[in-house]
Every structure is written in structure tokens, then in C-alpha cells.
Amino acid sequence: MANPDSNSLQLSAESLALIDMEIAKYPADQKQSAVMGALRIAQSERGWLKPELIEYVADYLEMPAIAAYEVATFYNMYDTQPAGRHKITLCTNLPCMLLGAGELGNYLKQKLGVEFGETTEDGRFTLKEGECMGACGDAPLCLHNNHVMHSYLTPEKVDELLDKLK
Amino acid sequence: MSLLAPNSQVCSWTQSLDNPASLATYVAHGGYQALRRIVTEQMPGDTIIAELKTSALRGRGGAGFPTGLKWSFMPRAFPGDKYIVCNSDEGEPGTFKDRDILRYNPHQLIEGMAIAGYVLGARVGYNYIHGEIFDCYDIFERALNEAREAGFLGDKLFDTDFCFQLHAHLGYGAYICGEETALLESIEGKKGQPRFKPPFPASFGLYGKPTTINNTETLASVPWIMQHGGQAFLELGKPNNGGPKLFSVSGHVNKPGNYEVPLGTPFSELLAMAGGVRSGHKLKAVIPGGSSAPVLTGEIMMDCTMDFDSIAKAGSMLGSGAVIVMDETVCMVRALERLSYFYFEESCGQCTPCREGTGWMYRVIHRIEHGQGRADDLDLLNSVASRIGGHTICALGDAAAMPVQSFLKHYGHEFEHHIEHKRCMDGTGQ
Numbered sequence: 001m002a003n004p005d006s007n008s009l010q011l012s013a014e015s016l017a018l019i020d021m022e023i024a025k026y027p028a029d030q031k032q033s034a035v036m037g038a039l040r041i042a043q044s045e046r047g048w049l050k051p052e053l054i055e056y057v058a059d060y061l062e063m064p065a066i067a068a069y070e071v072a073t074f075y076n077m078y079d080t081q082p083a084g085r086h087k088i089t090l091c092t093n094l095p096c097m098l099l100g101a102g103e104l105g106n107y108l109k110q111k112l113g114v115e116f117g118e119t120t121e122d123g124r125f126t127l128k129e130g131e132c133m134g135a136c137g138d139a140p141l142c143l144h145n146n147h148v149m150h151s152y153l154t155p156e157k158v159d160e161l162l163d164k165l166k
Numbered sequence: 167m168s169l170l171a172p173n174s175q176v177c178s179w180t181q182s183l184d185n186p187a188s189l190a191t192y193v194a195h196g197g198y199q200a201l202r203r204i205v206t207e208q209m210p211g212d213t214i215i216a217e218l219k220t221s222a223l224r225g226r227g228g229a230g231f232p233t234g235l236k237w238s239f240m241p242r243a244f245p246g247d248k249y250i251v252c253n254s255d256e257g258e259p260g261t262f263k264d265r266d267i268l269r270y271n272p273h274q275l276i277e278g279m280a281i282a283g284y285v286l287g288a289r290v291g292y293n294y295i296h297g298e299i300f301d302c303y304d305i306f307e308r309a310l311n312e313a314r315e316a317g318f319l320g321d322k323l324f325d326t327d328f329c330f331q332l333h334a335h336l337g338y339g340a341y342i343c344g345e346e347t348a349l350l351e352s353i354e355g356k357k358g359q360p361r362f363k364p365p366f367p368a369s370f371g372l373y374g375k376p377t378t379i380n381n382t383e384t385l386a387s388v389p390w391i392m393q394h395g396g397q398a399f400l401e402l403g404k405p406n407n408g409g410p411k412l413f414s415v416s417g418h419v420n421k422p423g424n425y426e427v428p429l430g431t432p433f434s435e436l437l438a439m440a441g442g443v444r445s446g447h448k449l450k451a452v453i454p455g456g457s458s459a460p461v462l463t464g465e466i467m468m469d470c471t472m473d474f475d476s477i478a479k480a481g482s483m484l485g486s487g488a489v490i491v492m493d494e495t496v497c498m499v500r501a502l503e504r505l506s507y508f509y510f511e512e513s514c515g516q517c518t519p520c521r522e523g524t525g526w527m528y529r530v531i532h533r534i535e536h537g538q539g540r541a542d543d544l545d546l547l548n549s550v551a552s553r554i555g556g557h558t559i560c561a562l563g564d565a566a567a568m569p570v571q572s573f574l575k576h577y578g579h580e581f582e583h584h585i586e587h588k589r590c591m592d593g594t595g596q
Contacts, residue, residue, distance in 0.1 A: 025292075025334075027373065036335070037335075075358070093457075131339075132259040133298035134299055136414065136416035139422065148301075
């Protein structure tokens with residue numbers, strides 16, 4: 001189905017090349033397998049997945065838009081609401097909690113003036129509570145924009161990180 | 167350290183080397199020799215499966231199922247597409263061992279998957295990597311490219327008819343995808359909701375084709391076994407529990423991290439390797455196999471050895487070997503509250519007992535923790551837990567119920583204290 005806004009939603013050539021590499025991983029008749037990668041790449045370029053962007057990705061992969069929505073809303077690293085320029089996802093699960101993630105969460109909330117799931121008024125930061133990231137030996141830890149992990153966090157390290165992210 | 171020398175480190179030997187993840191390092195220490203020999207000598211698949219059975223290699227992802235037996239279930243002679251899939255989606259609280267294989271020894275996993283492809287008749291494999299460890303996904307993608315360029319992946323390998331392609335698939339934040347059929351759904355580009363079994367993946371797997379799914383550490387152990395023989399691997403562990411195993415030790419220890427030790431190593435030794443309980447504190451409780459495994463008291467654990475059978479006998483599970491250590495300052499109500507929230511958050515929503523029950527358990531534990539517990543809440547919790555376990559399509563339901571039942575069994579007095587006094591027991595909850 002043609003999307004009336006598809007021109008304005010056109011992803012960059014770099015992103016499309018990355019999506020094509022994802023598609024190439026799977027059998028020719030299984031393009032839908034690339035939807036997780038394609039949504040990730042689209043989100044990295046645009047900051048969050050607005051409905052039209054999800055539909056664009058679905059069109060590109062020749063799959064029903066509803067199936068792409070299902071994926072975007074099932075996996076919790078996709079943002080289907082506007083997010084700040086820098087998304088900080090703090091793991092608060094048990095191993096991280098044992099090493100002070102609860103206190104760090106309070107520190108971050110106080111410092112940014114937001115609760116988990118909220119974005120600062122200037123649009124700079126979104127703070128999220130995360131589930132286990134599979135790196136508990138480096139606890140406590142957080143992710144910056146899904147792809148960069150910061151380990152062995154302390155309040156000082158949190159300060160340094162936030163200062164760096166403009 | 168090397169893959170050639172039969173030492174006790176099967177998966178973590180590259181960590182003491184420069185550029186541990188590089189192809190050059192791996193090949194210089196004997197990497198890809200087993201694959202080359204198997205493929206060029208046209209070794210029968212049955213011979214390799216027999217070697218795995220001798221090794222007593224048991225699945226490292228949590229279930230401990232014998233790998234040789236699992237491979238024998240695959241209809242290898244079945245014409246048409248078949249798949250080998252690696253489960254690197256470790257997101258169970260406490261588990262972080264496969265991450266170190268991906269970032270420090272990716273080629274041993276690639277070689278193990280290629281051998282699996284050869285035995286199982288799969289020309290294509292996928293490695294499903296936990297979404298939150300993007301840097302490891304990057305490293306693994308680079309390793310795949312190195313292996314392709316060097317002729318260890320691709321068409322007509324070693325000038326034979328054997329072809330094997332391998333790709334990485336990145337998850338994006340769903341614990342349930344560690345369940346093997348949810349993982350297959352996820353590779354197919356769908357919500358990660360587990361499938362009914364049967365049919366099992368060996369007959370109806372990825373894209374409906376015969377598929378074998380193994381854990382990262384399991385597959386990475388295969389080249390070592392084919393290099394040194396199943397007997398040598400078995401002797402590194404104990405009967406029925408072959409080999410060493412990576413244990414991820416987290417929580418209140420001085421040196422959290424991964425430790426590869428023989429199965430059957432006393433827990434006390436593993437704890438000492440991890441630097442012991444953090445300075446000035448006493449051991450209170452241990453979850454020996456990832457957050458889904460029943461919690462045990464420190465005293466029980468100090469009498470256990472780290473293998474599938476010993477931990478099972480003590481009333482818990484070795485699981486993926488994720489050892490969460492808690493000292494005397496931990497409020498067990500708060501600890502369970504956090505774990506219960508995890509299962510509530512991660513339930514895929516497909517089965518009513520799990521979708522609704524995990525919410526009930528979290529809310530009841532939450533109110534106990536916050537001073538609003540009721541006298542009959544512990545009975546209610548046990549009742550809800552027993553109505554989830556065994557009544558769902560996949561094991562997440564059991565995984566959510568077991569922590570609740572075991573925390574109440576061993577630390578019920580702390581929950582009663584919370585209900586009665588509306589606060590933590592003295593000395594805990596700091």
C-alpha cells in the first residue's frame with residue numbers, strides 16, 4: 001500500500017544500505033525476518049518510531065504494517081513515543097540492585113528532575129528503567145541510546161556521563 | 167593457553183591473550199583445525215555425535231539436556247533446508263557468561279556452529295544475540311566477516327561440497343526470546359511468543375524446517391571436544407556432568423565475574439575465586455542458577471558442589487550457572503519484589519496464568535514490602551504460584567513461580583515480619 005508520506009519518511013542511503021544487509025541474512029522469501037534490524041536502524045536514525053515510520057519499514061519489507069507494529073511494541077528497546085536525544089536505561093534488576101542500582105536510580109531522577117519513563121523538558125534526556133542486560137558482573141550499569149553500555153556506575157561516573165551528553 | 171593444549175579452560179582460554187577475539191589469535195592457537203579435519207576427512211556425523219555423548223556435554227543454557235542426544239533427534243538425512251541456531255539471548259538476571267564468549271572467543275563459537283551444521287545437515291545458521299549487548303554483536307559480526315574471508319564460512323569449504331553460512335540476529339529487549347521457540351518466532355520477524363510443543367524444533371523449527379537450538383557455551387565447547395576427544399572433556403568434570411562450566415558470579419562478592427571451573431567444584435571454592443563475600447559481611451543466600459532457580463540458604467550452598475546433580479539434590483537448579491550471592495544486609499522481601507516485577511514485565515502475555523499471575527504475585531509482594539501486607543498474603547502467594555507453574559506453554563511461568571515458592575520456603579519468617587511489623591527485619595533492607 002502506498003504511503004502518502006513516504007517521501008518525507010525516506011531513510012538515509014546509509015540506513016537503507018544497512019537494512020539491505022539485514023535482509024540479505026535471511027531467505028529471499030523471508031524478508032520479514034529483517035524487521036527487527038530494520039526498526040532498530042530506523043530508530044537509530046530518527047530517534048523514535050512514529051507510526052508512519054513503522055509503516056514505511058513494513059512497506060520496505062513487503063509485510064503488513066500491523067505485523068511491524070506488533071514487533072515495535074513487543075520488544076522494549078524500541079521507542080514508540082518521542083524520546084530525548086539521550087536515552088539512559090538503568091538496569092535495576094536484582095544483581096544491579098544489590099550493588100546500588102536503586103540509589104543510582106534515585107540519584108538520576110533527582111538530577112534530571114524526571115521519573116522513569118519521562119523526558120526532560122529540554123528534550124535532552126529520557127530516563128528509563130531497564131530489565132536485565134546480561135552483564136551483571138559489571139553492575140551497576142546503564143545503556144546510552146540502546147547501544148553503548150556504561151558499567152561499574154557510581155554517582156561520579158553518572159555525572160561525567162551526563163555532562164558529556166549534550 | 168591454547169585450544170590445542172588440553173587444559174581446564176574450554177571457552178575462556180583466549181582471555182589471557184592479546185586480541186582474543188581475532189581470527190589470527192584463534193588460528194595461531196589451533197582454531198578451526200577440528201572443522202578442517204572433520205570436513206576434509208568426511209567424518210561421519212554419527213562419529214561426532216558419539217563423541218559428544220561420551221563427553222557428557224550437557225546444555226549450558228539452563229536445562230542441562232545432553233547435547234549428543236539432542237543432535238541425534240535431528241532428521242539429518244531429511245532433504246531440504248535445516249537450521250542450526252545458537253541461543254546467545256542471555257537476559258536472565260545473574261547470567262552473563264555467553265557475552266564473554268562472544269566478545270573474547272567468537273571464533274570458537276563459529277567453529278562449533280559450523281561443525282554442528284556439518285553434522286546436522288544445516289547449510290545456514292543463526293546466532294541470536296541479546297539486544298542489550300550491542301558491542302558484542304558488533305564484535306561477532308566482525309568475526310563472521312573474518313571467517314568468511316578466510317574460507318571457514320561460505321560455499322564449498324576446504325574444497326569440498328560442504329557449504330555453511332552463518333548470520334547474527336540481534337534481539338531488542340525481550341527476555342522471553344531466550345525460550346527457544348520464542349527465539350525462532352523472533353528470527354522470523356514476529357513477536358517473541360513461545361510455540362506449543364510438540365511439534366519440537368527438530369521437526370518443525372525455523373521457517374517450519376528441522377532446527378536444532380543450542381546455547382553459546384554448548385556450541386563453543388564442541389571444537390574442544392573434537393580436538394581432544396569426549397573422554398578428555400568428561401574427565402574435566404564428573405560422571406554425567408562432563409567438562410568445565412562458566413559460572414557467572416554476581417552480587418555481594420569482592421570480584422564479580424565469570425569463572426570457568428570443572429563441574430563438581432565445591433561452591434566454597436568458586437566463592438573464594440570470586441574474592442569471597444564482600445568485605446566485612448556474611449553469606450546469607452545464593453541463587454545458584456539464574457533468577458529462575460530456587461534460592462538456597464548460604465549454609466545449604468556451602469555443602470554443595472557446582473554441578474547439575476548436586477544442586478538439583480539441594481532443591482534448586484544449576485540452570486545457566488548464574489550465581490547471585492547475597493549477604494546478611496539483603497531484605498529478602500525486597501529482593502523477591504524486584505524479581506517478581508521482572509517476570510511480570512517480561513511475561514509475553516500469551517497464557518492467562520502467567521500474564522495475570524505474575525501481576526498478582528508482584529502486587530502482593532509489593533504491598534508486603536510497603537507495609538500493607540495482609541495476614542493471609544503468604545498463602546495467597548503460594549496459591550497463585552502453584553496455579554502458574556506447569557500451566558503455561560513455556561517455562562517462564564515456572565520460572566516466575568519458583569523464586570516465590572523458594573523465598574517463602576527458606577525466608578518465610580522475613581515475610582511474616584514484614585506483614586506484622588510493616589518494616590524490614592533488623593539488619594536487612596539497608
